[in-house]
Amino acid sequence: MNAAQHDPDYNFGYLDEQTKRMIRRALLKAVAIPGYQVPFGSREMPLARGWGTGGIQITAALIGPDDRLKVIDQGADDTTNAVSIRRFFARVSGVETTEETSEASIIQTRHRIPEKPLEAGQILVYQVPQPEPLRKLEPSEVETRKMHAWAEYGAMHVRLYEDIARFGHVATTYSYPVMVNGRYVMSPTPIPKFDNPKMDDMPALQLFGAGREKRIYAIPPYTTVKSLDFEDHPFTIQSWTEPCALCAAKDSYLDEVITDDSGGRMFVCSDSSYCEERRAHGHVGKELATAEALAYVDSTKGASHDAE
Amino acid sequence: MYVAVKGGEAAILATHDLIAEERRGDVSVPELSVAQIREQMQLSVARVMNEGSLYDEDLGALALKQTQGDLIEAAFLMRAYRTTLPRFGSSVPVDTASMAIRRRISATYKDLPGGQVLGPTYDYTHRLFDFALMANGEHSPEAKIAEHALDAAMPRVPDILGDEGLMEAEVPPVGDPRPFDLTRDPVEFPADRDVRLQTLSRGDEGFLLGLAYSVQRGFGGNHPFAGEIRLGEVAVSFAPEELGFAIELGDITLTECQMVNQFKGSIDQPPQFTRGYGIAFGHAERKAMSMAIIDRSLKARDFGEASEYPAQQEEFVLYHCDNVEASGFVEHLKLPHYVDFQGELELLRKIRREQEERLAERKEAAE
Numbered sequence: 001m002n003a004a005q006h007d008p009d010y011n012f013g014y015l016d017e018q019t020k021r022m023i024r025r026a027l028l029k030a031v032a033i034p035g036y037q038v039p040f041g042s043r044e045m046p047l048a049r050g051w052g053t054g055g056i057q058i059t060a061a062l063i064g065p066d067d068r069l070k071v072i073d074q075g076a077d078d079t080t081n082a083v084s085i086r087r088f089f090a091r092v093s094g095v096e097t098t099e100e101t102s103e104a105s106i107i108q109t110r111h112r113i114p115e116k117p118l119e120a121g122q123i124l125v126y127q128v129p130q131p132e133p134l135r136k137l138e139p140s141e142v143e144t145r146k147m148h149a150w151a152e153y154g155a156m157h158v159r160l161y162e163d164i165a166r167f168g169h170v171a172t173t174y175s176y177p178v179m180v181n182g183r184y185v186m187s188p189t190p191i192p193k194f195d196n197p198k199m200d201d202m203p204a205l206q207l208f209g210a211g212r213e214k215r216i217y218a219i220p221p222y223t224t225v226k227s228l229d230f231e232d233h234p235f236t237i238q239s240w241t242e243p244c245a246l247c248a249a250k251d252s253y254l255d256e257v258i259t260d261d262s263g264g265r266m267f268v269c270s271d272s273s274y275c276e277e278r279r280a281h282g283h284v285g286k287e288l289a290t291a292e293a294l295a296y297v298d299s300t301k302g303a304s305h306d307a308e
Numbered sequence: 309m310y311v312a313v314k315g316g317e318a319a320i321l322a323t324h325d326l327i328a329e330e331r332r333g334d335v336s337v338p339e340l341s342v343a344q345i346r347e348q349m350q351l352s353v354a355r356v357m358n359e360g361s362l363y364d365e366d367l368g369a370l371a372l373k374q375t376q377g378d379l380i381e382a383a384f385l386m387r388a389y390r391t392t393l394p395r396f397g398s399s400v401p402v403d404t405a406s407m408a409i410r411r412r413i414s415a416t417y418k419d420l421p422g423g424q425v426l427g428p429t430y431d432y433t434h435r436l437f438d439f440a441l442m443a444n445g446e447h448s449p450e451a452k453i454a455e456h457a458l459d460a461a462m463p464r465v466p467d468i469l470g471d472e473g474l475m476e477a478e479v480p481p482v483g484d485p486r487p488f489d490l491t492r493d494p495v496e497f498p499a500d501r502d503v504r505l506q507t508l509s510r511g512d513e514g515f516l517l518g519l520a521y522s523v524q525r526g527f528g529g530n531h532p533f534a535g536e537i538r539l540g541e542v543a544v545s546f547a548p549e550e551l552g553f554a555i556e557l558g559d560i561t562l563t564e565c566q567m568v569n570q571f572k573g574s575i576d577q578p579p580q581f582t583r584g585y586g587i588a589f590g591h592a593e594r595k596a597m598s599m600a601i602i603d604r605s606l607k608a609r610d611f612g613e614a615s616e617y618p619a620q621q622e623e624f625v626l627y628h629c630d631n632v633e634a635s636g637f638v639e640h641l642k643l644p645h646y647v648d649f650q651g652e653l654e655l656l657r658k659i660r661r662e663q664e665e666r667l668a669e670r671k672e673a674a675e
Contacts, residue, residue: 016392039494044391048384049636051643074647081643083317111647129640140623142497167659173651192651212633214494238654255646256653270647 006094013060014092019043023061023216027207030218035180036148037131042214052085054209055108055127058216059089062123062207063106068096070104075112075253075270082110099273111174113195115252115274118204120221126189128210131217133177133187153185156228164233173238179226180219188225194237194253199225244269245287246297247278259294266291331376345369354561354590355379359631360386361491361510363560363589380512384632391491398486400545400554404564404587405464407540414465415534416568422462427539428591465536466566466583476571476582499622504606508599509587511629519619519629520598523605527617532584532601535568539591563588565596569604574612582607 006012013020019041026040045053063069069089073082077099085108086097098104101114110127118124134144137155147153156177163171170176176193180186188196189208199206199219206219219225229235243250245266252274254267266287269275279288291297332339346353346369353368360371360383367389371382411427414420469475487502490510495503508516523530541561545554565586573579584604586596601619608620618624628634 016394039496041493044387044491044632046388048639049633050638050640051636053636074644078316079644080316080320083320087317087320110643111645129637140497142623168662169655169659171655171659173655174648190645190648192647194651212637238651240654253647254650256650270650 004090004094004097007091010092012065012093013063014045014088015043015057015060020061023057026216027058027061027218030207030216031205031220033184034219034223035184035186035217037210037215037217039214040216042211045211047085047088049212050129051081052108052110052127053211054213054216055110055125055211056085056088056209057211058125058207058209059106059108060092062125063089063093063095065093065095067105068098068103070098070101070107070273071109072107072112072114072271072273073110074255075114075274076272078272100277101271101273111190111192112253112270113191113198115249115269115271116277117198118202120203122204124202124204124206126191126206126208128187128189128208128213128215130175131187131208131210131213131215133175133185148184151183156185157230160228161230164230170229170233170235176235177228179228181223181225185228186217186219186225192238192253193227193235196225196227196235197237201225240267242267244275244278244285246285246291247275247283247288248285249275249278249283257296259290268296331374340373342366342369342373345372351591352377352379354588354592355513355595356382356386357589358592358595359383359510359512360390362386362390365590380631380635384635387632395492397546397548399557400547402542402544402560402562404538404542404562405462405467407462407538407542407562407564408559409458409462409538409540411539412462412536413534413538414536416465416536420463420465420468422459425458429593462538464538464566466568469535469568469581474581475568476580478583495626497623498609499626501603501607504622504626505585505587505599505603507626507629508602511599512631512634513592513595513598515629515631515634516598516602517594519625520601522617523601523619528605528619529608529613529617530569530584530601530604532567532569532604534597535566535583537563537565537593537596539563539593561590563590563592563596565593565600567597567600567604571611577611582611 011017015023022041026038030036030038042054043057045056047053047056059069069086070077071082071086071089073079076082089095090097101107101116102119104122106123106125107114108125108127113124132141132144134147134156137159138144138147160170163169172193174190174192175187176196177185178188178196178199188199201222201224202219203221205221208217210216227235238253240254244252244254246268249269252269252271255270256265257268258265268291288297346365349369349372352372353365356368356371356379357363357365359379360368367386368382371385374385375381409425411429412422412425414424466475470477488500488506490503490506495507522528524532539561541559543559544557546557547554567584567586569582569584571580571582582604584600584602586599586603588595588599602625605617605619606622606625608615613620615621
């Protein structure tokens with residue numbers, strides 16, 4: 001855990017209190033209508049559009065001095081944009097930041113849900129590039145809003161069916177559409193479909209912010225979230241033939257890391273905090289030594305393989 | 309050997325130092341001052357103020373200095389700053405009819421009250437390098453003052469046509485409500501004209517220019533005439549509620565363009581000319597003209613015209629003309645996407661494996 005100094009030149013959480021209130025009102029509406037996209041007066045932020053300004057605004061509107069913030073990108077705390085966003089909040093709020101999933105009260109994420117199940121009281125804030133799950137089918141916002149109003153989702157099922165007819169599988173591996181609370185089709189953001197089942201009945205509050213598109217949506221705790229599928233083609237998630245090369249986890253989402261220029265590769269947990277915690281508990285993957293030699297893992301984090 | 313490196317805080321801090329060093333360039337060359345940029349790069353400053361939607365020449369110049377002259381990055385700095393400024397109210401509408409004119413031309417009349425005033429323009433320069441500028445040989449150039457002062461009255465061309473009833477009337481909506489504020493509220497479609505004009509006025513000059521060109525070349529239904537282009541200073545006034553009268557805050561430079569377009573009329577409306585309106589901070593004629601052409605083409609719905617072309621489709625134009633949003637989203641592709649890419653790899657490998665198995669089975673069956 002790290003606590004930084006709040007830069008007194010900026011209001012706590014960067015946004016002014018009126019703006020925070022406007023965002024909180026949009027959040028309340030979003031929680032009241034699970035999966036519905038609420039337009040909000042998205043502000044220009046000092047970070048670029050498409051780089052998490054929606055999630056940043058939600059976090060800024062919610063964060064308090066007692067919060068502990070975790071920021072991940074691709075599941076990892078040490079990816080550049082996650083570092084950049086964490087530095088931003090450390091500066092404008094001075095709150096404690098953490099890499100440990102269970103310690104965090106607010107987790108801002110891009111492209112992943114942590115492997116460790118979230119608990120009641122935690123808030124997961126997603127950065128959303130494209131909030132509209134129907135956009136690839138219908139470019140006009142006027143039309144897609146009508147389709148949601150009428151729950152006219154046939155086109156989406158046809159798209160999934162066409163994939164199955166052509167490839168034998170639904171060829172969507174991320175941003176896999178879900179039905180929330182039996183009413184709204186929603187984009188889970190570009191998380192891998194591997195993470196979709198975690199959204200269902202989650203004890204934590206899930207909030208979604210699309211800054212550039214100026215939309216907020218939410219899934220309240222313990223809400224039904226179902227990935228779209230067919231009776232004869234049930235939804236499935238990705239699987240790997242080998243466990244994590246660092247911590248030997250068989251139940252986590254793996255990134256492929258190229259280790260040399262002659263086809264060498266290993267598969268490692270994308271959730272760096274999960275992987276470190278497992279290593280600290282003595283789990284050793286078969287290529288941990290190689291990874292340390294490549295300086296891919298920090299041997300000060302988690303237990304070193306020869307410390308056991 | 310390839311070493312997989314994950315980004316870290318140290319790398320980010322180092323890149324900040326590196327970009328600062330690059331920005332300064334060769335230290336044996338004197339550093340630019342913000343005042344130099346403000347005075348000698350005025351057209352860039354104007355563009356940054358327009359796309360950053362904040363009228364502040366010093367900050368515009370600072371933004372250009374800080375971004376090594378990257379106009380979109382500079383506009384981004386202006387926007388990120390303006391979003392933090394408190395709103396203490398709306399100004400009284402500026403009156404461009406009483407502008408202190410520096411340039412005013414009409415392409416629809418040979419002569420008109422107030423006359424044609426060429427003012428400062430590159431229009432009639434030959435685009436030949438002036439190598440004297442490279443040799444730092446420019447003395448202090450001074451333009452002669454004309455013998456006669458400009459006429460005090462410079463009526464706007466569409467107002468002249470309006471008196472004859474030939475021009476589409478433009479009246480404020482019922483009750484003259486305070487206009488929409490694009491920077492505070494989310495846009496919803498169909499968008500009203502105040503939203504359209506605000507979006508266009510901060511839109512990317514290059515994008516708007518290309519769209520306006522498409523209207524002229526054939527991907528649009530309007531033939532525009534440059535009714536008038538005027539450049540000059542107007543006073544900005546503010547009327548605090550507790551005072552009850554307006555006080556002048558200062559002058560700003562504006563470029564205004566009114567395009568005149570043919571319209572063959574409809575069941576409710578007699579044939580008349582229709583307007584396209586463009587306005588921009590500073591001297592920015594290309595921007596104001598492009599905006600005016602697109603404003604008119606976006607009125608297609610109001611005039612019952614078919615919206616067949618890109619420049620007539622407001623969702624297309626308004627969503628995509630914002631260069632700060634566009635560059636943010638296009639450039640976000642630089643962020644890691646390896647989780648999603650891994651999903652695609654896994655699927656592709658699976659589909660290929662299944663296909664090979666099917667082919668092998670078929671081959672076996674045939675043998």
